[in-house]
Each structure stands twice: as C-alpha cells, then as structure tokens.
Amino acid sequence: MKVLVMITGSGADEDKIAPTEQMFVEMNAYNQQLAEAGIMLGGEGLLPTSTGAKVVFDKGVTTVVDGPFTEAKEIVAGYWIWEVSSLEEAVEWAKRCPHGDELTSSLQIRRLATVEDFGDAYTPEVAAQEDRVAATIRAQQGA
DSSP states (O other): OEEEEEEEEEGGGGGGOOOOHHHHHHHHHHHHHHHHTTOEEEEEEOOOGGGOEEEEEETTEEEEEESOOTTOSEEEEEEEEEEOSOHHHHHHHHHTOOOOSSSOEEEEEEEOOOGGGGGGGSOHHHHHHHHHHHHHHHHHHTO
C-alpha cells in the first residue's frame, strides 16, 4: 500500500527552523535507507509558509490568504510517499526518522486511496475521466 507521510511542526516555530549541514546528513542517510529498502517513492521538503498562500473555501466564499501562516498550530514541512506492506511497517520506518531535540514535530501517516476504496461512486465514466487526466500528465512530462 502507498502512504503519504507528512512532516508536521508548530507554525509558531517555523521561523526558528534553520537547516544545518548535520540535519541534511542525517536526513539523507535516512532517505538512503528508505530507498535501499524499496520503501521511498518520492519526497520533498517544503519552503516556509511565508512563501506560500492558502485558498480557503467557506460556505460559498473563496478567500486567498498569503503566508506566513503564523496562526497555524501545525504546518506541513515536508513529505514522503512510501510503498509499504502495512501501516505497522510505515510506523516502524517513521520511528527511525531523525529529529532534532530543539523543536517539536511529528510524522502523520495516511494511506493513499485506491479505486476499491470508493465503491459504486467510482463508475466506468469516472475511471475514463481519470485515465484522460493521467494521459495528459504523462504527455506533458514526455513519458
């Protein structure tokens, strides 16, 4: 099963995070272990929320909020996509993740949905529509 592993931290701490060479060395070693085990399919770190925006939909009204999102209790700082045999396996790998002692963070693990998860709502028409989107993406990537 595929899972999305989100690295979350406190929005109030975001401006206190300054990556160090040691952090990169430790995370790259961890990522190498994930890759060698065939677990890691992808992943990236994210820039601070000050470089982003939120689009909020609230009862028919759309609002755009520019970063930083200092009012956020939690922010996503990065992510991985892993292929694992079970949630338990993902948890075991997550527990090995390097983390600094100066900040509080967590890893949230969420299973990616599959066609089977949607039952009758996933009609042949919906499948065909998704196939067209996937073909467009492949064509744009030159695949």
